Amino acid sequence: MAKRFGVIAAAILAVLMVFAASAQTNAKSDNTEPQLAWPTLPADQRQVLAPLEKDWMTLPGIQQKRLIAAATRYPKMRPIQQERFQERLKEWAALSPEQRNAARETYKDLSRLPPAKQDELRKRWQEKQVQTPPPPASN
Amino acid sequence: MNEKDFAAKVARTLNWGLTRIDDDKLAGLRTARAKAMEAYREPITIAGLVTISGPSPSTKYDLIQKPLIWLPMLALIAMLAGANWFKDPNADIGDLDAALLTGELPINAFLDKDLDSWLKGSE
Numbered sequence: 001m002a003k004r005f006g007v008i009a010a011a012i013l014a015v016l017m018v019f020a021a022s023a024q025t026n027a028k029s030d031n032t033e034p035q036l037a038w039p040t041l042p043a044d045q046r047q048v049l050a051p052l053e054k055d056w057m058t059l060p061g062i063q064q065k066r067l068i069a070a071a072t073r074y075p076k077m078r079p080i081q082q083e084r085f086q087e088r089l090k091e092w093a094a095l096s097p098e099q100r101n102a103a104r105e106t107y108k109d110l111s112r113l114p115p116a117k118q119d120e121l122r123k124r125w126q127e128k129q130v131q132t133p134p135p136p137a138s139n
Numbered sequence: 140m141n142e143k144d145f146a147a148k149v150a151r152t153l154n155w156g157l158t159r160i161d162d163d164k165l166a167g168l169r170t171a172r173a174k175a176m177e178a179y180r181e182p183i184t185i186a187g188l189v190t191i192s193g194p195s196p197s198t199k200y201d202l203i204q205k206p207l208i209w210l211p212m213l214a215l216i217a218m219l220a221g222a223n224w225f226k227d228p229n230a231d232i233g234d235l236d237a238a239l240l241t242g243e244l245p246i247n248a249f250l251d252k253d254l255d256s257w258l259k260g261s262e
Binding site for chain 2: 065066067068069070071072073074077081082084085088089091092095099100102103104106107108109110111113117121122124125126128
């Protein structure tokens with residue numbers, strides 16, 4: 001019986017070590033991700049990410065990889081989603097890493113709410129935009 | 140001879156054979172029956188779909204059988220660990236970014252302090 005527990009404990013320990021090592025590898029890859037030159041991207045990805053062509057090499061490697069990962073979902077998006085993706089891409093890339101992380105966290109918080117509550121908060125925000133006058137245009 | 144008579148004759152002939160079994164053979168048959176009854180377990184039906192009728196709990200597995208039980212479990216654990224090892228961490232964030240870029244609300248909504256405070260108030 002003791003031998004069997006030993007085998008189970010060893011197996012669990014091995015799995016935990018593998019998970020810990022992979023987590024460490026993932027954390028490290030944040031800073032060491034190499035940049036990808038625009039011409040090396042496949043044609044379909046270049047087409048989806050076209051709004052970023054000029055600024056592509058100003059983006060860190062990790063951000064490039066994430067944008068490519070997002071772009072791979074593009075063919076499965078509905079037309080309205082594809083339109084939004086293209087419109088927002090440049091704005092998204094222009095944000096600082098901290099702003100992008102903050103936006104992701106807020107998005108995750110919203111997604112965790114029940115659908116009815118999500119709708120309520122979306123409407124509330126949209127109504128606030130209608131009521132708030134736009135900032136004066138700067139010359 | 141009708142069918143009923145024939146069946147009765149067959150039964151008589153078979154029963155006659157029973158009285159002529161040697162004592163040692165009879166003892167052997169009794170022992171075998173007792174062993175079989177001991178090993179027998181009532182089949183268990185789960186959710187009316189699966190019927191389990193396994194060996195008795197006292198079954199001992201030999202050295203060859205033991206790895207056959209553990210190997211599939213270890214293989215499954217190794218597969219899960221391997222999948223996590225090779226998983227691209229950017230793919231998950233890519234999914235999240237794609238959802239954020241295509242959602243109903245614009246990006247600046249998710250940087251708006253009001254939305255953030257409403258969310259915190261909803262928790």
